Amino acid sequence: MSPPSDPLDPVLADALFRPVRAGNAFEETMERMLQAIRLGVVPPGGRLPPERELSSRLGVSRVTLREALRALQESGHVESRRGRYGGTFVRLPSSDPLPLPSDDIEDILTLRYTLETGAAEVAASRSLTPQVRRHLRGCLADASTAGVDHYRRTDSRLHLAIAEATAAPSLTAAVADVRTRLNALLAALPLIPANLTHSNDQHKTIIDAILDGDAGAARLAMAEHLAGTAALIRGFLA
Structure with missing residues (x-):
């Protein structure tokens, strides 16, 4: 069973975790996840919703979602924790580039x-x-x-x-x-x-x-x- 995720602002969650288009599913999944992190929908230290919920919200396969989460982990935006209270947690790296206008x-x-x-x-x-x-x-x-x-x-x-x-x-x-x-x-x-x-x-x-x-x-x-x-x-x- 997936661990319970932290409460999300329902309005922002619906706006950002909406279905992506099929042509660029991986890239748009990355975009939505990064936007959610940057806008604080899931704050630093917060836990992302379970894979089943995210894949359903975004309209992508679990494989595509896991590829995106793996890329976010490698870029230092999230980390994976094991155990009963594990899951995928947000962390903003010190090297995170400053947003451009x-x-x-x-x-x-x-x-x-x-x-x-x-x-x-x-x-x-x-x-x-x-x-x-x-x-x-x-x-x-x-x-x-x-x-x-x-x-x-x-x-x-x-x-x-x-x-x-x-x-x-x-x-x-x-x-x-x-x-x-x-x-x-x-x-x-x-x-x-x-x-x-x-x-x-x-x-x-x-x-x-x-x-x-x-x-x-x-x-x-x-x-x-x-x-x-x-x-x-x-x-x-x-």
Whole structure:
């Protein structure tokens, strides 16, 4: 039997522990949990609701929830205690990054969404040369096989390759600029294996749609991918 959780503010709990969307279930679960911690819905030292209740509230599987809790434990936001009065307890680490102004974060995320969804759509609409197609596949392979130390670099390279495939230098320059600003945010986030695996799967979907010439699918796939990253950024930093 799960230990009883500490009482939650019902209004805040309903607002934050609401069902997530299926496309980025892990990332949005992380976002909701981090928001609950930062807003004090579950205060430092407080015990999170049992897994069964959280998975039901969030509309995610127990596997997804446990992956999120494991990532939060590794980042120092929660700790697991065994025994009759055990459970998952909140603790804010001393290294927890200071929240950034929400307006600054949203400015970067909105600009990125506008530029990169458009870039994916335009790239898929063009008749790509064999050289460009090989470059996209190569960047995808590099990101998919990169270790933790090199993931950010190969991820940036893949997104820039998509922008370059539009053959619009001004767009490529704009994507490079927003990526520089984005990387400053990403540097404050832990690299979470479950998220990297999910991102790589989404990268493949995006590149497949571009190479297939399906502009609508490319735009939608990129939008879903960016939403997952945005959820983590908002959760950790906003």
